[in-house]
Amino acid sequence: MTGTKSTLIFLLIISIAITLISNSMKNIVFVAKADEGLYLKYATMVSENGIKGFRDLFKDYFADKSHRITQNPLRVGFVLIASLWLKLLGYSIYNLALLSLCSYCIFLFLVFYFARKYLGSTLVLPFIILVAFSPINMAMARRALIESTINLFLFFSILLFFLLLKKKNWINILSFILVYSYAILIKEGSAILSLFFLVYLLLTRKKNKEYFSFRGFLIIAIIPFSIAGIIYTYLAGGFTQFYRAMISVVTAPEVNAYAVFFCAGPWFRYLLDFMLLSPWILILGIGFIFFYLTKYKKRDELNYLLIFSICMLSFYSLFIKNIRYLMILDLPLRLFAFLMLYELVSLLFKEKVIFWLTLTVFILSVFDYLNFYYYFVRYGIYDPVSFCFLQASHIIPYK
Numbered sequence: 001m002t003g004t005k006s007t008l009i010f011l012l013i014i015s016i017a018i019t020l021i022s023n024s025m026k027n028i029v030f031v032a033k034a035d036e037g038l039y040l041k042y043a044t045m046v047s048e049n050g051i052k053g054f055r056d057l058f059k060d061y062f063a064d065k066s067h068r069i070t071q072n073p074l075r076v077g078f079v080l081i082a083s084l085w086l087k088l089l090g091y092s093i094y095n096l097a098l099l100s101l102c103s104y105c106i107f108l109f110l111v112f113y114f115a116r117k118y119l120g121s122t123l124v125l126p127f128i129i130l131v132a133f134s135p136i137n138m139a140m141a142r143r144a145l146i147e148s149t150i151n152l153f154l155f156f157s158i159l160l161f162f163l164l165l166k167k168k169n170w171i172n173i174l175s176f177i178l179v180y181s182y183a184i185l186i187k188e189g190s191a192i193l194s195l196f197f198l199v200y201l202l203l204t205r206k207k208n209k210e211y212f213s214f215r216g217f218l219i220i221a222i223i224p225f226s227i228a229g230i231i232y233t234y235l236a237g238g239f240t241q242f243y244r245a246m247i248s249v250v251t252a253p254e255v256n257a258y259a260v261f262f263c264a265g266p267w268f269r270y271l272l273d274f275m276l277l278s279p280w281i282l283i284l285g286i287g288f289i290f291f292y293l294t295k296y297k298k299r300d301e302l303n304y305l306l307i308f309s310i311c312m313l314s315f316y317s318l319f320i321k322n323i324r325y326l327m328i329l330d331l332p333l334r335l336f337a338f339l340m341l342y343e344l345v346s347l348l349f350k351e352k353v354i355f356w357l358t359l360t361v362f363i364l365s366v367f368d369y370l371n372f373y374y375y376f377v378r379y380g381i382y383d384p385v386s387f388c389f390l391q392a393s394h395i396i397p398y399k
Contacts, residue, residue, distance in 0.1 A: 006121040010112050010128055014105060017132040020369065021101060024377045025142050030093040031382050036144040038071055040093050043082035047091070054079070054235040058245060069256050072249050076235050077153075077185030078146045096144035103148040104141035107155060108132055111331065114159060118301060122354055126361040127338045133365040134330050135277045135372035136323060139384060142376070146187060147324045153183040154190060154328045161197055161220070162304055165208055173219060180220075181227040188249065189325070191228075194221040196311040203307060259320045262385045267317035269386055270326055274333065276389040277323070277375070278368055285333040288340035302339075305332040323384050 030036050046053035057073040082099060089095040111131055116124040131137070140147040160176040183190040197220040205212040211219065229242075236242040253259040274282045292302060309332045316326045338361070345357045375381050379392040390396045 006116065006125055009125055013125070013129055013132055014108055017108075017138070018101065018105065021104075021138055021142050024373070025094070025097065028097075028142060029380060030097070030144060032093060034382070035146075036093050036096070039075075039078070039082060039144060039146065040086075040091070040096055042073075042075070042079045043086050043096065044091050046079050047083035047087045051235065053083075055237040058236045058241050061245060061248075062241075069252050072188075072252075073236070073245055074188045074232065074249055075146060075186060076232065077182050078149055078187070081149065081186075093144045097142055100143055100145060100148035101141045103152045104137060107137075107148070107152045110152070110155065110159070115335075123342070123357075126354075126358045127335070129358075129361050129365050130281075130334050130338055130368075131331065133368045133372070134334065135368050135375065136327055136330055136384065138369070138372045139376040139381075140324060140327065143382070145324070147327055150183065150187045150190065151327050153179060153186055154193065155331065157183050157190070157193060158196075158308060158328075162301065164219075165204075165211065166300075168210065177219060177223050177227070181224040184224060184228040185231060188246070191225065192312075192315050194224070195315060196308055197221075199311055200304065200307050204303075253320045262383075262387050263320035263322050265321055265386070267313070269321045270313060270316070270323060270329070273323040273384070273386055273389060274330075276386075276393065277371055277384075280364055280367065281334055281337045284337035284340040286336075288336040288343075291340060291343065292336075296339075296343075305335065308332060321386075 032040075042057055045056055049056060054076060057076075057079070061071055061073040082096060085099045085102075086092075086095055089098065108128065108131065112124060112128050115127055119127055137148075137151070140151070157176070157180040160172065160179055164172040164176050180190075180193065183193070198217075201208055201212045201216055201220075208216075210216070232242045232246075233239045236245060253263070271282065288296075289306065292298075292306065296302075309329055312326060312329055319325075341360060341364075342353075342357055345360060346353050349356045375384075375389060375392050379388075381388045381392060387396075
């Protein structure tokens, strides 16, 4: 299949996904008293007052003790994007939700562009269908939340780091530093990626000797942290304000009743949530991991994504657990599931492999869309915590 033809089919796929998400937003109930309302408030303040608006965020945060439990002034990267977006479209939660939809679209374009290089023009199409109809991606694409935007920047960061190791030049280094620094400004928890980068360099130190050094540590941690820290300090109105906010945000989950009751639990809670949302994707994905470790030909990009998945699941298991916080894990899981499906279809059907693969992916995507609709449209789940999924599934009592 030619590149032009695959691009046109991709545009058709993404158009269908956007149409379905947009239609589901017609009767959506936004939660103005929760994060959606706070992000609208923050973006409006910055849009109307400029730099002073950022400093007002920090003042407002410290003015009331209750704000330190439910609010977070450190999401300045997202607030800046949202303020510019709302200035163009108008100040409403619905328009802020459209920013999430836009981030979802850009994310799919990036996945398509780079996946085509590794999978080819034919295989990339069924794979992008699987990604486009991810329940958690579709759900967050319709909410006025940070998740779709940070998912985009996290994906771009891990992608640029991989490209940086493959092709060592200053353009790749600079691109990675800028994107990763901004990802930290969007969501402070993104800094945990540096631990993954460090682990990966440690495991591949023979191949990446140049970056398993102080220079590498500068690129993956010191410079991005310094850039983010300087910007935070300036926007907060001083280092003291920034430091106080950072400590307060880190300790807030311990005194947040909602986080304690609904976001605690064992490490496998994330797997439970993925199982409830996309059971076949999780089963196929885990199956491929075992298959890859025993029989599959080893490839750098798959090693990278496997180490990334294990690291992120391990790191995030130490904190409060909500599948939207680990949404970035959905992409490698779907790639693993797709590759497992390809192996199974190739084994079962000697002819028309692509046809049967695409048909199977289509069926799985229909089930994924139905799960998205059931949980997030019909039952109107706002925060995708296990409790809500279990209630909607009638596994535990539902009012």
